[in-house]
Amino acid sequence: MSNIRIRMTFVLLSALMAAQPASARGGGVDYSQSAQALHEMTVYVLLMMGYVTEICFAVAALLTCYSALVLYQKVSSGEQGFTKGVLVLIGGILFMIASTAVMPAFFGIRNV
Numbered sequence: 001m002s003n004i005r006i007r008m009t010f011v012l013l014s015a016l017m018a019a020q021p022a023s024a025r026g027g028g029v030d031y032s033q034s035a036q037a038l039h040e041m042t043v044y045v046l047l048m049m050g051y052v053t054e055i056c057f058a059v060a061a062l063l064t065c066y067s068a069l070v071l072y073q074k075v076s077s078g079e080q081g082f083t084k085g086v087l088v089l090i091g092g093i094l095f096m097i098a099s100t101a102v103m104p105a106f107f108g109i110r111n112v
Helices: 002-025 032-078 082-108
Strands: none
Touching: 032 082
16 A cells, blocks of 8 residues: 555656746747747738637627527417527627627727
8 A cells, every 4th residue: 555655756746847848938938039920910810800700790690590490480370489589699699799889899890
């Protein structure tokens, strides 16, 4: 029993000692590419955020259309769960508003 405990302690201490130099090297930043690389990275990130907001808008539009169709079918057939369908529809509309107005403003993207 004590032999296993000694081995586990040794393994734990070895792992901690090996992790210390790795974490010290992980914070290094290479500034040799100057401000041009930073500018290119910023442009790339903003471009990708524009695509992300467009994808969120498409997902919200699909969710809203689907929930509106399900709600219409429930009303036509007289099924239960009308309130849940209305809440999903309102949630889809709110998400659509958020994905078109709030997210671009958060990332500094202007919709023209």
